[in-house]
Amino acid sequence: MNDSTAKNATALRILLVEDNPTNQKVALLLLKKLGYDADVVNNGLEALETLRHHFYNVVLMDIQMPEMDGLTATRHIRMEFSPPHSPWIIAMTANAMKGDKEACLNAGMDDYIAKPVRKELLVQALELAIQRCPRSE
Incomplete structure (x- = not known):
């Protein structure tokens, strides 16, 4: 992490959406x-709320979760929150098969x-997110 990234770390608000403890x-x-x-929530429904x-x-969005998966949650986030109120969404997933990255990006995620x-x-x-994500409400 470079100096500018370190300075921005405290200003970056991150929500981790992951069901596995x-x-x-x-x-x-x-x-x-x-x-x-x-902050941590356990599924897509909790993330939306x-x-x-x-x-x-x-x-940081897992893909396979109970209640509401990450792809569905991302689609809902993109419909409900418009820029600059829409967060930068990074898929964090064990799905590493061909086409999985494209499915995440097609659902509205920004990175994978x-x-x-x-x-x-x-x-x-995170450095890319700092450069491109919204800064305030």
């Missing part, structure tokens, strides 16, 4: 090591990281 802990630990904090009450610059998440790829995705 182990994956939540791993992602939160990795984010913390990079200087970021994040949380976004209705709080602004987040970035959403395959699990297990590699630190350098997360850094790149």
Whole structure:
């Protein structure tokens, strides 16, 4: 992380949408090591409800979850929140088959990281988000 990224880390509000407790802990630990904090919800329905009450610059979105999967949640977010109130959405998924990245982008996600998440790829995705995501409510 460069100096400008470090300065922006505290200003970046991140929502982690992940149903697996182990994956939540791993992602939160990795984010913390990079200087970021994040709030956590367990599925797409919880993500939508949380976004209705709080602004987040970035959403790290799992794809396969109960209640509402990440692709469906992303489509709802894009319909409900227009720029500049729509967050930058990064898919974080174990789906790494051919066509999965395209499915995520077609659903309205802005970026894609395959699990297990590699630190350098997360850094790149967050640096891109800092450059492009909305800054305030």
